Amino acid sequence: MTNKNPGAQLRLQRFFGQNETILLLVLLAMVTAITAVSPRFLGPENLFSILLSASYTGIFAIGFLLVLVSGGLDVSFTAVATVAQYAMGTVLLANPDISPALALLIPLLVGMALGSLNALLIHYLSAPPIIITIANLNIFFGLLQFITGGEWLNGFPEWFDHFPQTYVLSFENADGVKYGLSVIVMIWLAVAVVAGVLMHYFKAGRKLYAMGGNLEAARRAGIDILRYRIFAYGFLGFCAGLGGMVHTLITQTVVPNTLVGHEFDVVAAVVLGGASIFGGSGTVVGTVLGVGLLAVLSNALTIMKVPTYWHEVFVGAIVILSITITTLSALAARNREKKYHAQ
Amino acid sequence: QSIPKAKIKQFSVIFVPKLVGVPWFNSMTKGFEDYSKGSNIKYTVSGAANTDPAAQARLIEDAIAKKPDCILVVPNDTAVIEPAMKKGMAAGILMLTSEASTIVNAYADIEFFILAKEGKDMADIFVKHAGTKGGYAVMVGGLTNQGHNARADAAVEYLAKNYPDLKQVTTRLEGSENVQEAHDKTLQLITAYPELVGVLYVGSAGPIGGAQAVTEKGVQKRVAIVGSAVPSQAKKYLLDGSLKASYIGNPYLIGKDSAYIIERMLSGVKLEDVGNLPQFGAQTVSGRVITFHADAEVSAANADSFGF
Amino acid sequence: MLNNLLAASRAWGKRNAEMAALPFLLVGVVLLLSVAIEITSEGNVHFLSVENFGAMAAQIPELGLLSLAMMVTMLTAGINLSIISSANLVGVTMAITMLTFGPGAASAGLTLPLIVLTIVGGLLFSVLLGLFNGLLIAKLKITPVLATLGTMILYEGLTLAITKGYVISGMPEEFLVIASGDVFGVPYALIVFTVAAVVMAYVLQRRPFGRQLYMLGSNQTAASFSAVNIDRVILKTYMLSGLLVGLAAIIMLSRFSSANARQGTSLLLVTVLIAVLGGTDPDGGFGKVLGLVMALVIMQCITSGLNLLGISSFLTLGLWGALLIGVIAYRSYRAKNPGNRPKSVSA
């Protein structure tokens, strides 16, 4: 290595050693490989549909990221989403004439309320978040199913129907069918951008990182821990409500046991995106890439004509591989920094 | 009527469905209860919150401890519950199953469709809409769902034998219990296999997701979506033509006839002597399996008559 | 006499603060359920009955072994999310082995040796699966949640690829004895679990490895500066977890006489719940086998009891959650107001 411009070199290495860059490279490599096997994969139609189907996981993931960054953990968000969508569905069926804005507000409020409840319990019981939220997962979901008997909801008003087919950018394919960038994807991206700006440019966001990095130091720096816990878990609750709403918009049904049990899909995406499970680090870009990676994988396996029975093997192997790559490169980066600064 | 009330034998029956909190089994339970209204049979439901076969085996063991007169199980996995069933029989309980024709440790198994007929009917309906040439795919709720696999096997076998030009494009997919998953997988199938003429779904959410997918891609005419959808949910899609046909039984009526069979057995009637059923009429008994056929094609016109 | 007993119990509670409330909870739960069931069933069904104990005894071993497998990893501040999928992979492999070689062995009168070989092979295999987790964590420095999340998917995928989703069933009668047989009314499976629990308690409390494991769970850096071979302890821990999973797999295979890719998936979070209820600290370093066993029995009583009461399993789910939060609230209250010491002695 030359010593001409060690600073610039380090900056370059920092860039390539960055989790987001590595993930992007992994993603690009994967896309190239997939396209080589089945060229149909890369069509815009398929890509838009990947985005659409990843949108609710993507929304959950953004919320989950915030909680993770703040040093927390929450596995109850699927149950929160289910309760939220159920509440919206019930109201919609009971009052079909309710104003759309009001109807869509319901899941968000329910989500925020339940998310904040998590925060309050974690704060006042000073208990490990994973335990409190496992408990609440059971409570929220169990009570919902118990009270409603698990009835499926469908037959929502007309306006509700066409939502996902509202395109921001639309094209026509050879058959003359419209496709494009659905509003729903835009909702996801909007949440991502808002969260990204919040995390980087707002004091509140920086305080979440601070809390996740050193809770005691955050307390001493005068941060109102309870308030920001409510903020983080409440935001995840909001995202859970929004994700639940989006899920209902896409599927046109509320089936209580579809989301619950898929918590780890979201956890996997977020940590694949480079967020530390111990808090204090993680970025929105990384999270979006993590969600994208898993979505591309699950889409590509069918398109590449891989027999269904092998899908999970692939997913498992790729998850382990990506985590290994990001972990090792993070270690390498740290050593590089140390060496550089020791000079 | 002159028998004093205290002397009437009260029978207790525990119903262990695959899982609770889903419309199908809610409706079936209602069938049991409505049939037995005013009779001396009392039903309780004891089902797991998920389709984990191990969880179901645990529930059966708990149910046995309750010493009921009869336990009816709709297993998630027949093999898994055999030992538990055996225990129940040893405890002198009338152990019955449904949708488990291969069960060994039961006094009777109630089948509400004839597997061969089911396969043939589903296949015939499918072919009616998808044609006899091209590629097709089959989707089940879960790859480990034995009931779904059996139905899919039956239909695939029939199609392979009778329509050799209709080829399965890939191995069985899973996702038919989840609208979004079925929707996504169907889109992927459409993208990957231009020769696709139809998708056959076993599992009630699948056809809905499939119908949404073909609508989105405007290929309702080219790709036929057929499967076992819940009629009330399916109606909309049957009307707009994105769902070609649904083939399913009516759980409420199935519940009523099952209750009838249980009632007869509890009062000492042999399985062979059960006779015609109130709802579905004819039945056949072979070994310990009693079979009637409840499944029927659902169309836009008759969707409301299913009542669920 | 009574005073001695009281003093002893108080001393025990002090030494075992993390599980001090459990004996009372256990007694409370049993009493409450006995009375409730007696009343609602008009005396036909009893909680304290041979049938019910039989049902519970049949269910405790596998859940107990799985919870132990989860707990050892939690003591090192780790977690093992792959326990269920490992158990299924091992179960399916053993089932296929027995089915493939079973008929041949039977005609040669070698069924028993085949079973023994299969069991030994199965245990080795599951230790190997644990070792793989351990390698990811110790050598590649991947955090336990992520490593075992990956292997959870991978192992399930492998099982699915092997079975194509179908169930593998029809184990030899001789094998089924493990779950169905008993000595003096005590099922073999329960004996296996009891032995495993006692051995685990000894390993954790009285083997050098056990102490190292706790120390490492509290502060890995300090343990490593104390010349504890961290990598080796982690590898051993996950192998031990694998071994316990293997035992659970054998019992499950024998109990259900069958194996498939997704059995018992609902038990994963339950094992975490049991470990924590039993006083295991998810942050590592604390937790005892005795606490886990008590929590296991409490959970089993509640589940079976509510089943006997005919209460919806969804309500049971909710009650589990509420119970856990209740116990945590109690512990947190005790931590903030320790002892029955007067507020200020010197003032």
Place this chain on the structure above:
Amino acid sequence: MSDFIAMRHVTKNYAGVQALKDIDFQLKRGEIHCLCGENGSGKSTLIKILSGVVKPDEGSEITIDGRVFPHLSAHEALEQGVRVIYQDLALFPNLTVKENIAFQSFSEKGSPMVSWNQVEKTARGAMSLIGLDLDLNRLTGTLPIAQQQLVEITRALIGEPKLLVLDEPTASLTRKEVNALFEVIFRLKSRGVTTMFVSHKLNEVFEIAERVTVLRDGERIGEYVPSEIDHKKLVFLMTGRKYESALPSPVDPLAPNLLEVKNLTRNGEFTDLSFTVKKGEIVGITGLLGSGRTELALAIFGMTVPDSGSLLLEGKAIKPRSNSDAKKLGIGYVPEDRLRQGVIQAQSILDNMSLTVLEKLKTTLGLLDKQKMKTDAQTWVKDLQIKIPSLDSSVKTLSGGNQQKVVLSKWLATNPKLLILDEPTIGIDVLAKNGVHDLVKKLATKGIGIILISDEIPEVLSNCHRVLVMQKGRFVHELVPGPDAERDLLENFNLS
């Protein structure tokens, strides 16, 4: 001069532990006030109450600039200009240096957004105040502990500090940084900023303090002017006891070499190091921060592998690949970061003490002999005079000095030939320090070879037979403690 801050009747009870009893404490504007006391006497607690991190019991009262508070919140304290540098650093390791320094501006009212330009400017300005030059974009957690301390100090200068509280800020600083720090304090004093200072290094107290308040067992002993008391008096006030320290007994010049280090090099850490340690000899290694002393220790202890050079123990070449190898060879190491590397705080004293010798405590069945474990531990408790409530109590209930003795006992139990002590008295009070020093000297008389790494020149000079000075990974000087030693170090290496 009126009191800037007055604390009255301050009492704090931690779940049964009486940390402070009815304390009165005053700070005048612009003064430099030292707080002295043994470990656990309540200094940090008093500071935390002043900074609003800990809530005092009912009846306490704090007056700042005439405003009376029954208690403060962390936020209020910051608003009042109270800035604290905590003993256990309170940095955010996951944030960059500039963000850590400017973090306080995030709590100010005004725009909810972060101005990164402003953050950078603020951080740069504050660093220039104390002449610090660090990569602003580096993650703070990747800095060496001394530099983290400097970041923490820099951070306290942001905004309008009126009171700067330093809770043992010099524990991990060498003289050079300490001098720089004192300069900052004087500069701030000239701007009217008050300083409150806690240190266990009494010479520093005499150097800088204008007034001294002494605490003992949570009670206020009194307030003194340094010129009116001396070192011995202060120790007596703090501890209620007198002490004398002795020089180490001389080494037998004929004693065989225990350890020989020849041309040891590890790239980027240390270069071409050669030295010997005799049986019963105490060799001190001192130097500036980052000179590579810890790295040398880790290489001897088997935790890193040197790139070249050799190690001989009792004449035999050794190549420890891990610290368990080193342990088997008879080498022990007491690490510099007691809280993170030394003790396992949450676990019991018994478990901590026996961790290194578990294999030796096995019975024939392979199970641990709990009885032997206890009696062995009791012996160490008696021998080292460790003050503990019981063997089952967790280590975190002990004072720093006693914690350090637990670490020492853990290594003594392995029956080592060579013991490496890396900053063994950081953050422990005079008496405890003295206890550790006496112990070290006693061990040497038993034939154990000792390497004592320390920043504190008096510590190495009064406890070692020979002292090596290290700079940038090389030995630059060797001396034998004597009347001129201190001047020698000061003049040649700016070490005092």
